[in-house]
Amino acid sequence: MFHDQLSSDAACPCGSGKSFADCCGPALSGTTPAPTAEALMRSRYCAFAIGAVDYLLDTVAPEKRQEGDAELLTEQTQVTTWTGLNILSTRMGKESDDLGEVSFEARFQSGPSKGVLREHSRFRREAGLWVYVDGDVELLPG
Template structure:
């Protein structure tokens, strides 16, 4: 599915400057879990950009999953175009940590509206894999 949407040789949607194949594709395809909280955040951004709803659910903390979550995410990914990501700060979240925080700004367009999502996200390592727990979110108009 991911190869149909984005060639592995194109620049990764997460803005790392690396190819998708060398950056987020291994996490999204299930080959290699994201090694850090920031890598998980970047891969989740790419999943939003590419419509990889299953990955978004799999990397969401179990207690945060709700009935209808997949349908809501699928709808959001169809009406929103993600146009850029900037990592503002990271705290912990390294390969040996159990928790981490990533602050970022994700720019988007939805219909004629443009804006930015500013979030301070919390992550934790669960069963040797990072999961997104929650975040403090602020939407800003462009």
């Protein structure tokens, strides 16, 4: 789905300065899992930006998944354009950790409105893979 929307040599939407192929692309394609909580958060941002709903669903902690999530995420990715990501801080979440936290700001536009989503996210490693657990979210005018 997302391969049609972003070439592998394009700049990664997460703002790392790397190409998509060298950054979030391998995680989104399923060839290489995100090695850290921050890498998972960056790849999830990319998934929101390019509409990779299956990846978003697969990288949420199982107990947080709800019926109707696919439809809601599909709608959100169609009406929102993500325009930038800024990592504010990380706590744990390294390759040797089982828990991690990432604070970030993500800029977006939805229709004529611009905004900033500020979130302190929590992640955990499950069966060797990082998953998004939950986060404290604040929406600010952009």
